[in-house]
Amino acid sequence: MRRQRATKLAAVLAVAALAVAGCGKSNSGSGTTPKTGPKVGLAYDIGGRGDKSFNDAAAVGLDKAKTDLKLRIKELSAAPGETDAAKETRLKLLADGGYNPVIAIGFAYSAALAKVAPKYPNVKFAIIDDLAAKGANISNLVFAENEGSFLVGAAAALKSKTKNVGFVGGVQVPLIQKFEAGFKAGVAAVDKSTKVQVKYLTQPPDFTGFNDPAKGKTAAEGMYDGGADIVFAAAGGSGTGVFQAAKAKNKLAIGVDSDQYESASADLKPVIMTSMLKRVDIAVFTFIKDFTDGNFKAGPKVFDLKVDGVGYSKSGGKIDDIVSKLDDYKKQIADGKITVPDK
Amino acid sequence: MSDLFVAQRTLSLRRLLARLAPHKLLLTLVAPALALLFAALISAIVLVGSGASPLFTYRSMLEFGLKPDQIVNTVNQATTYYLAAIAVAIGFRMNLFNIGVDGQYRLAALLSAFVGGAVHLPAPLHVALIVVVAVTVGAAWASIAGILKVFRGVNEVISTIMLNAIATALGAYLLTTYFSVSVAGSNNIGTKPIGASGRIGGIAFPGTDNRVFGLVFLAVLVGVGFHFLVNRSRFGFDLRATGLSASAAVASGVSVRRMVLLTMAISGGLAGLIGMPQLLGSSYSYSLDFPAGLGFAGIGIALLGRNNPVGIAFGALLFGFLDQSSQILDLNGIPKEIVLIMQGTIVLSVVVAYEIVRRVRIRQQQSAVGTDLATPTEPQEAAA
Structure with missing residues (x-):
């Protein structure tokens, strides 16, 4: 009984310590803040700055704009x-606070933005990954994730010795299925006989699949055991688990969103063959730059291969020998000779 | 791992709850007031620790939270919280822990949204159909746990948690495979929106164009119904008797198995209502961004409200208010997670406060009995 109580107390203290530690985390970006000039408001999706994934990519663009x-x-x-x-409420808070432009990160803001934007005709809004919220003051920043995934799919097929590759999706939502469609098409373009294993970590409304390395590791281990030698992790923060599995099994993995060779710890770098790039940072920065230059445009702005809004990374030198082939595919897609499916 | 942790925690909570005796009016008021004060103090310490001024924080939360926009949002949030907490509370009253309220309401909302979007009926019928589907689905899903408990002896804490996971998987499968209509250009997917006849208009509130959910009256009705069912009916008596002592209840002719099945079904049916205000009053479709986790919030609020319909109303409003006013913290550079700490400490301190009060009273009773026994009385002498 006494021991139980001690354990309970320890647990409570641990939780409190974690909570305090969590609060200590700085919420704003680095650098000094000027007293005047335009004020930009950014509304993140769940996870916010520091999620090492989608939100962080937006934060990079914002920090660049800030400096x-x-x-x-x-x-x-x-x-x-x-x-x-x-x-x-969040979008209104920013608009009421004099922040202009206001950028919403993620399709989850679609319905909210569609309601709020008309009430603030003088504020310009942007939303990432969504075309459904339309308005004279809304700019829709979307990506051709399928095109970028096509290229890493082609890279995987070219590099696979076992003719067997894997796709680990974070959460089974249309957005990630777009990655899957592009990846499969890229593999098939190189070699129709190469097998693609597909696994999603969680189903909505359980979005933990984007931030659960343990699940990613288990899924990837299963794929490597099943004969795959390269696995594409389109799973946000869970990708780290995929890299760990690749290291343990002495196989390769492909990163997502940003160049994960750069952000991975030293021991994981060798397994990261390439990363599919989704340049949310460029989209955010370009939008803010255009706004400050007086070039705001409402409606869709597509970041695809043509404008290098998506792509693949070369750090680590693991794909140097196939860069010419990949760039050939890239040119064909950009020229419209290859149409990459999106579902 | 985490599921087991939750299960363990709820089991020990249950032991704690079982020890909480019926309350007296004064103590019911003093204990929560002290608990709130204590929670504010703890939060203040955390705030100071993270470099923010507690006074400024509390003041800005109050100022922001009492704006018309936020009042409406608070009431709306509290409406769903209230239904969630009542669904949990009915089980709590007979020591039945329905942790699966979360899965029950999500599955109910999904299926009723699908049915609502698929049919066109005259207004009252359309709404009635959607609500009936939701209640039925919630009750049916909860009944699985009830049946498992009664016939196979499976602890309902474990089975309902597992059923939550199954509800998530089943819901995702149904939504992505059969129910969803894609919106052009959106990465969201959802059921076909419910037509105008199945929607419930909001109530205007001065100073804002946000509207109060029309179904706020449903929550009030459910609260009144809960009171009469639990405190003024034969069923309620059996329910409370079973909660206090199952063996005593059996001795007085209550079929505990029947009570478990019924209570689980009622709890699940009420859980089915949780999604209705949001679905019929605002979303009109079950999509990827339909609010999740309300069932778990409901557990905390039921504890906070001491399973009493009035107490729960205060608890729901308080949690709703904290949720809404947390947004201003982010704007002022104060981590809004502080509100989660506040909510957690409030629930903990309320439980602890009542436990302390209970112990004090028992000690008083014991010493009173002790004094009585120490002084020999007339009848005892006469008997000897």
Whole structure:
């Protein structure tokens, strides 16, 4: 009984310590903030700055804008499981606070933005990954994830010795299925006989698949055991687990969103063959730059292979021998000779 | 791993709850007030630790939270919280832990949204159909745990947690495979939106164009119904008796198995209602961003409200208010996770406060009995 109590107390203390540690984390970007100039508001999806994935990519673009363009910034982030009303409140807070432009990161803001934007005709909004929220003051920044995934799919097929590759998706949602479609098409373009194993870590509304390395590791281990020698991790923060599995099995993996060879720890770098790049940072920075230059445009702006909004990374030198082949595919896609399916 | 942890925690919570005796009016007011004060103090320490001024934080939360926009959002949030907490509380009253409220309401919302989007009926019928489907699905899903407990002896804490996971997988499968209509250009997927006849209009509130969910009255109705069912009916008596002592209940002719099955079904049916205000009043479709986790919030609020319909109303409003006003913290550079700490400490301190009060009262009773026994009384002498 006494021991039980001690354990309980320890648990409570541990939780409290974690909570305090979590609060200590700085919420704003680095660098000094100027007193005047345009104010940019950014509303993150769940996870916010520091998720080592999608939100962080946006944060990189924002930080660059802050330093290069001398801006004042404000970052707010979403809570798990919240309602659209909470998202509306967040966007209104930014607009009311004089932040202009306001950027919403992620399709989850679609419905909220569609409601809020018309109430603030003088504020310009941008939303990442969504075309559904339309308006004269909304810019939709979308990506051709399927095209970037096509290239890493081709790379995987060219490099696979076992004619067997894997795709680990974070959460089974249309957005990630777009990665899968492109990856499969890229593999098939090189070699129709190469097998693609597909596994999603979680199903909505369970979005932990984007941030659960243990699940990623298990899934990838299964694929390597099943004969795959290269696995594409389109799974946000869970990708680390895929890299660990690749290291343990002495196989290769492909990163996603940013150049994960750069961000991975030293022991994992050797297994990262390449990364499929989705340049959310460029989209955010370009949008802010265009706004400050007075070039705001409403409606869709597609970041595809043509404008290097998506692509693949070469750090580590593992794919140097096939770069010419990949660039050939890239040119064919950019020229419209190859159409990459998106579902 | 984490599921087991939750299970363990709920089991020990259950022991704690079982020890909480019926309350007296004064203590019901003093204990939560002290608990709130204590929670505010703890949060203040955390705030100071993270470099923010507690006074400024609390003041800005109050100022922001009492704006018309936020009041409406708070009431709306509290409406769903209230239904969630009542669904949990009915089980709690007979020591039945329905941890599966979360899965029950999500599955119910999904299926009722699908049915609602597929049919066109005159207004009252359309709404009624959607609600009936939701209640039925919730009750049926919860009943699996009830049946497992009664016939196979499976602990409902374990089975309902597992059923949550199954509900997630089943819901995702149904949504992605059969129910979803894709919106052009959106990465979201959801069921076909419910037509105008199946929607429930909101109530205007001065100073904002946000509207209060029309189904706020449903929550009130459920609260009143809960009170009469538990405190004024034969069923409620059996329920409370079973909760206090199953063996005593059996001795007085209550079929505990029947009670478990019924209570689980009622709890699940109420859980089915949780998604309704959001679905019929705002979303009109079950999509990827439909609010999740309300069932777990409901557990905390039921504990906070001491399974009492009025107490739960206060708890739901308080949690709703904290949720809404947390947004201003982010804007002021104060980590809004502080609100999660506040909510956690409030629930903990309420439970602890009542436990302390209970122990004090028992000690008083014991010493009173002790004094009584120490002084020999007339009848005892006469008997000897």
